[in-house]
Amino acid sequence: MIVASVGNVLVWAVWVVAAFACLGSAVAVVSFSNPFYSALALIGNLGSLAVLYLLLSSEFVAAAQVLVYAGAVMVMFLFVIAYVGPRTESPWTGGPNWQAIGSVLAAGALLVEIVVVIGLKAGGALAHSHDVGGAFGTPSYIGRLFLTDHLLAFEITSIVLLVAAIGGVILGAHSRTVHADEVPPL
Amino acid sequence: MIYGAWICLLSPLAAAGLITLAGERISRRGAGYLATLSCFVAFGGAVATFVGLLGRDGEQRSIVSTAWTWISGGSYRSGFEVMIDPLSVFMMLIVSGVGALIVAYSIGYMDGDKEERRYFAYMALFVFSMLLLVQGGNLLLLLAGWGMVGLSSYLLIGFWHERPAAIAAAKKAFIMNAIGDATMALALFLLIKKAGSLEFGILGGEYSSTVATLVALGLLGGAVAKSAQLPLQTWLPDAMEGPTPVSALIHAATMVTAGVYLIVRTHAIFESAPHVADLAAGLGAGTLLVAGLVALVQVDIKRVIAYSTMSQIGYMFLGVGLGAYANGMFHLMTHAFFKALLFMAAGIVIHALANEQDIRKMGGLRQLMPRTYLAFLIGSLALVGIFPFAGFFSKDSILAAALDRGAYGYVLWVAGLAGTFLTGLYTFRLLFLVFWGEPSPFVREHFHALKSNAVGLSLAVPVAILAVLSVVGGWIQWAPLWHPIETWLQTAAEPTVSPENWQEWVTSALALLFGIGGMYFAWLFYGARERRSVPRFAFAQRVLEHKFYFDELYDALFYRPTVWIAKGLYRWVEDPLVDESSTSLGQDTRDLGRLVARAQTGLLRTYALAIASSVAVLAVVFVAVK
Amino acid sequence: MGPNTAWYLGVAGFLFGVGTLGVLIRRNPLIVLLSLEIMLNGANLALIAFARHLNNGDGQIFALTVMAVAASEVVVGLGLIVALNRKRVPLDVDRLSSLRG
Numbered sequence: 001m002i003v004a005s006v007g008n009v010l011v012w013a014v015w016v017v018a019a020f021a022c023l024g025s026a027v028a029v030v031s032f033s034n035p036f037y038s039a040l041a042l043i044g045n046l047g048s049l050a051v052l053y054l055l056l057s058s059e060f061v062a063a064a065q066v067l068v069y070a071g072a073v074m075v076m077f078l079f080v081i082a083y084v085g086p087r088t089e090s091p092w093t094g095g096p097n098w099q100a101i102g103s104v105l106a107a108g109a110l111l112v113e114i115v116v117v118i119g120l121k122a123g124g125a126l127a128h129s130h131d132v133g134g135a136f137g138t139p140s141y142i143g144r145l146f147l148t149d150h151l152l153a154f155e156i157t158s159i160v161l162l163v164a165a166i167g168g169v170i171l172g173a174h175s176r177t178v179h180a181d182e183v184p185p186l
Numbered sequence: 187m188i189y190g191a192w193i194c195l196l197s198p199l200a201a202a203g204l205i206t207l208a209g210e211r212i213s214r215r216g217a218g219y220l221a222t223l224s225c226f227v228a229f230g231g232a233v234a235t236f237v238g239l240l241g242r243d244g245e246q247r248s249i250v251s252t253a254w255t256w257i258s259g260g261s262y263r264s265g266f267e268v269m270i271d272p273l274s275v276f277m278m279l280i281v282s283g284v285g286a287l288i289v290a291y292s293i294g295y296m297d298g299d300k301e302e303r304r305y306f307a308y309m310a311l312f313v314f315s316m317l318l319l320v321q322g323g324n325l326l327l328l329l330a331g332w333g334m335v336g337l338s339s340y341l342l343i344g345f346w347h348e349r350p351a352a353i354a355a356a357k358k359a360f361i362m363n364a365i366g367d368a369t370m371a372l373a374l375f376l377l378i379k380k381a382g383s384l385e386f387g388i389l390g391g392e393y394s395s396t397v398a399t400l401v402a403l404g405l406l407g408g409a410v411a412k413s414a415q416l417p418l419q420t421w422l423p424d425a426m427e428g429p430t431p432v433s434a435l436i437h438a439a440t441m442v443t444a445g446v447y448l449i450v451r452t453h454a455i456f457e458s459a460p461h462v463a464d465l466a467a468g469l470g471a472g473t474l475l476v477a478g479l480v481a482l483v484q485v486d487i488k489r490v491i492a493y494s495t496m497s498q499i500g501y502m503f504l505g506v507g508l509g510a511y512a513n514g515m516f517h518l519m520t521h522a523f524f525k526a527l528l529f530m531a532a533g534i535v536i537h538a539l540a541n542e543q544d545i546r547k548m549g550g551l552r553q554l555m556p557r558t559y560l561a562f563l564i565g566s567l568a569l570v571g572i573f574p575f576a577g578f579f580s581k582d583s584i585l586a587a588a589l590d591r592g593a594y595g596y597v598l599w600v601a602g603l604a605g606t607f608l609t610g611l612y613t614f615r616l617l618f619l620v621f622w623g624e625p626s627p628f629v630r631e632h633f634h635a636l637k638s639n640a641v642g643l644s645l646a647v648p649v650a651i652l653a654v655l656s657v658v659g660g661w662i663q664w665a666p667l668w669h670p671i672e673t674w675l676q677t678a679a680e681p682t683v684s685p686e687n688w689q690e691w692v693t694s695a696l697a698l699l700f701g702i703g704g705m706y707f708a709w710l711f712y713g714a715r716e717r718r719s720v721p722r723f724a725f726a727q728r729v730l731e732h733k734f735y736f737d738e739l740y741d742a743l744f745y746r747p748t749v750w751i752a753k754g755l756y757r758w759v760e761d762p763l764v765d766e767s768s769t770s771l772g773q774d775t776r777d778l779g780r781l782v783a784r785a786q787t788g789l790l791r792t793y794a795l796a797i798a799s800s801v802a803v804l805a806v807v808f809v810a811v812k
Numbered sequence: 813m814g815p816n817t818a819w820y821l822g823v824a825g826f827l828f829g830v831g832t833l834g835v836l837i838r839r840n841p842l843i844v845l846l847s848l849e850i851m852l853n854g855a856n857l858a859l860i861a862f863a864r865h866l867n868n869g870d871g872q873i874f875a876l877t878v879m880a881v882a883a884s885e886v887v888v889g890l891g892l893i894v895a896l897n898r899k900r901v902p903l904d905v906d907r908l909s910s911l912r913g
Contacts, residue, residue: 011814019823026827026850030834035842042846049853052823055814056864061872064879065856073849073883080890081842084897102795103836107829109802114825117809118818129817130867137872145869153873157880164884171891788909790844795836 015055021048033088039077046070058137187238188251191270194231194278195317197224202310205303214302218293221306225286225313232278239275248677250323257326261382267323269386273678276515276671277320277447284439284522285313287648291530292431294644295537305345305429312338316440320447325374325384328451332370332408335441336363342436343428355424362421366411373404390454402455402462405448409466413445413499415473420736422496426488430533433488438495438529439522446502446518450511453679463507464594470503471601476734478608482615483730486543487532490616494569495525497605501584504598509682510587512672516663517580519671523659524568524576527652531562534645535620540632545616550625554633557646559621561653566617568656570610570701576660578694581606583663583685586693590683599693606697610704618713820861827854839904841896845889852882 021044028041046069053062135141146154201224205217212220252267289309296302315338319331337360344356374384380397381388393401409415414422414437425437436442449456449466456463474497481493498521505514535551535558536543552559568575571582585606588599625633663671672681685693711720732738787793827850834847856875863871896903 008814015815015819019819022823023826023830026830029843029846029850030830030837035840035846038843038846042849045850045853049857052820052857053860056820056860058860058864058872058875061856061860061875064876068879068883069849069853073886076886076890077842077846080893083894084842084903099791099795100837102799103791103833106795106798106802106836107833110798110805110832111825111829113802113805113809114828115822117805118821118825129865132864132867136864136867136869141869142872142876145873150870150873153877157877160881160884164887168887168891171888171895786911788911790905790908791836791839798832798836 011055014051018048018051018055021045022052034086035081035088036078036086039074039081042077043070043074046074056137057132060137060139060142187235188249188268188270190231190234190238191251191268191278191321192231192253194228194235194282195268195314195321197227197231198310198313198317200224202307202314205307205310209303212303214299215293215297217303217306218289218296221310222286222290222293224310225282225289228282228313228317229279229286232275232282235270236275236279239270239272252323262378264324264326264384266327268321269323270321271678272674272676273447273450273515274321276519276675278317280519280522281313281316281320281440284526284652285316285435287651288431288435288439288526288530289313290644291434291533291648292429294641295431295533296429297641301345305342308338308341308345309431309435312342312436312441316444319444324386325377325452328448329367329370329374332412332444332448333367335436335444336360336367336412339363339425339436339441342432343425345428345432349427352427355421355427359421359425362418363411365418366408369404369407369411371404373401373408376401376404386451389452393455393458395459398455398458399462402452402459405452405455406462406466406469409445409448409503410469411445412448413442413503414496415445415469415500415503416476417736419473419477419496420733420740423484423489423492423733426486426492430488430529430536433492434526434529434533437492438525442495442499443502443518443522446499446506446514449503449506450515450675450679453506453509453511456507457509457682463509465507467504467507467588467594467598470500470505470507471598471605472500473497474500474504474605475601475608478605478612480730480733481612482608483727484612485546487535487545487548487616487620488529488543490545490612491525491528491532494528494609494613495521497609498525498569498581501581501602501605504602505584505587508584508587508591508595508598510584511679511681512669512675513580513583513587513681515675515679516671517577517584520568520576520580520656520660523652524565524656527561527649527656528565528569530645530649530652531558531565534558534649535562537645538633538635539629540634542628542632545619547626547628548620549623550621550629551633552621554625554629554635558649561649562617562621564653564656566613568660569613570705571606571697572701573698574657574660576656576658578698579660579662579664582694582697583690585697586685586690587681587683589689589693590685603696603700607700607704610701611708612704614705614708615712618708622713817861817865821858824854824858824861827851827857830854839906841889841893841903841905844905845886845893849882849886852878 025041025045025048029038029045032038032041046065050062050065050070053059053065198221201221205212205220208217248269248271250267250269252265254266255263256266257264289306292305292309296305299305312335315331315334317331319328319335322328322331340356340360343359344352346352376397377384377388380393381391411418422437422442426433428436456466477493477496477500481490481497484490484493498517502514502517502521505511505517535548535555538551538555538558539548542548564575568577571577585599585602588595588602591598663669729735831847831849831851831854834850835844838844838847856878859871859875859878861871863869863875893903896908901908
């Protein structure tokens, strides 16, 4: 019991920290004027998300998140930001224009709706989650699913990646720097 | 005989078509020869038909030959058919005969004109149309011919289309004729409704007096318009803008007499509506007086002759309105001879004086053009009705018929006699002014005689033929003594009046007296060596010069209100609704497009905002619906 | 134990909203792409949360596919930005409005 309650408190504590880090870094991404800082904030966001995935028993996805997103995608971003150069621009310059107001309203409305749906409509359906086995979220579990139930998605995804790689080469042709064309590890 | 009738009808049409299709490949003179030839062929066909009809008995002298069924709708059936009976053959001979002579004359008259081919095509078309009118086997074809002669008249009056006066005159003629066409069409509609067909036989059927009156009125309207009688007479003097042979053929000999033919052909319905017949006679009497008076002050040589035509047709209307059909038709024939003669002689004078038509500038042409003078003299004597020339026999019998009609007839008789006086007066005024006296300065300067070449021949020979006819043509019927024309036309139109012989003699004597009286007064004022000055009555002079103000009346009554309405409609209806609507359609579409295009900002953020907002709204909708 | 699925979903929704705000507000296309990533991550979190909730591995598969596609999209997007930069076009989405009506 104590172990369980201690475990519970631990889980909650980790969750609160990770959640707030996630949210805070998201707001930071949107708010910083220097794109470099925004990219760094996003890395933090991705990291905290990985923690949340761990809390949800999805180890493989958490690892992939760190390796692919934070590792490869963000590095690409940082490369380009460095290449493009310093460019600061604050979203709140020029005073409140109708685009800004409209955006805040739209985003706010979406948020409220999501909260309403989760809170009110979903009702008790979200209260009790099923029990998961120990194998849930392991690489073997994921691998088996990929190669049996979701083989088509697997193959198509690889083609998408190939096309993106080609696109990247074409777009980047005649450039002095070569971007890191990546093949995400699976 | 039937072939003769069809050849008569179709030969001028063939000529018109060939000239039109040949275009420039045929020479101008060649077109003239072709047209003339076709008219002579038509005359030959008419003669053949006449001979054929002679061989038959009276009762069998009405044949209808159908080419094919032209219109067939519901219970109404109408064939393209040709009527061969004494009346139609009579008209065929006149139309094709006089027409051929006039078309031959045109070869010389129109020589050198740039558009000769068009002229001869139109003339051939006219001859065909007139023949269709008189040969048509039912009222529908008669109406078709009626309209086509109106068209040909329009085309020929406005032949010299660079002259605005000619164009205006052509339009005036056509529009006034259209009024007559409209009333005729209404009459035919009524006939179709009541009788179910438009064959000539139905005219003798039983109709209520209202229907008969309406039909007769409608037909009379058409006749009045076509024959330039009161009140639709104002187009005829203006029609003199056309070439002189046109005036001779269309506005003297044939087209304007179509109204008389119509009344005779449809005499049965006029007999069923006696008031309308009396109206016709009255209109004829009125016209002959009005025209005679106006002719006294005209200074254009062709206009004098035009008014005299109007006046003589008034006589014909008088005759057929009273029921003296044969007399009316006889006068139509003699009038065709001497009126065409007068016009053609006048045409020679005009040509010799370099197209001058004002008689005040002329004078003393008697010495310079003796043969033309002789022809003109013969025509004038025939017109006034002096024994033994043609007009004597025909005109007097009409007047005598008026005596057989009671009190109303007496009034008409007096009017007719007064008209004879006027006829003598204005005809010889014209003759004396143009031919007698010393050659005027204008004449001395501009006169050039006709040469004796093909042109001169073509001008001279038809005139000579018509002069001979004007002398002898009247002898064919001298009412008290012998009347073959009346007998000939009896099967087609039985006269309803027959004056006594003594009435004939008295009328002839009086008419002769009045005619010579008119000639004497004309000699007094215009011909004698010591001319008496013409008495001037300023008011009368003004009224006559304005032709009794008919043109001004019609202008105020019809033309101005129509123009006012048209202008109003243009301003209030057409411009804002029709014109503006099409431009505003384009304009408004463009404005709407511009308005909508403002949504295309090209900015990514706007589009994204639109998507996000829509999602937000849709989410609410889905949640609410669920 | 721990917060139930609703809390995770709340976080995911918040992420999504913040990402949308960023896409709509920012003018630098790089920041726009970053905000887009945030939105995708929010969706991923929702997917994983539901997978855990329903004991169904499909959510994780989907999340991994989303990750792969997002990576490809970033490749192409960044390539575009680099190309724009080479052409000396100003990197401001408000100035890239040649499709204006």
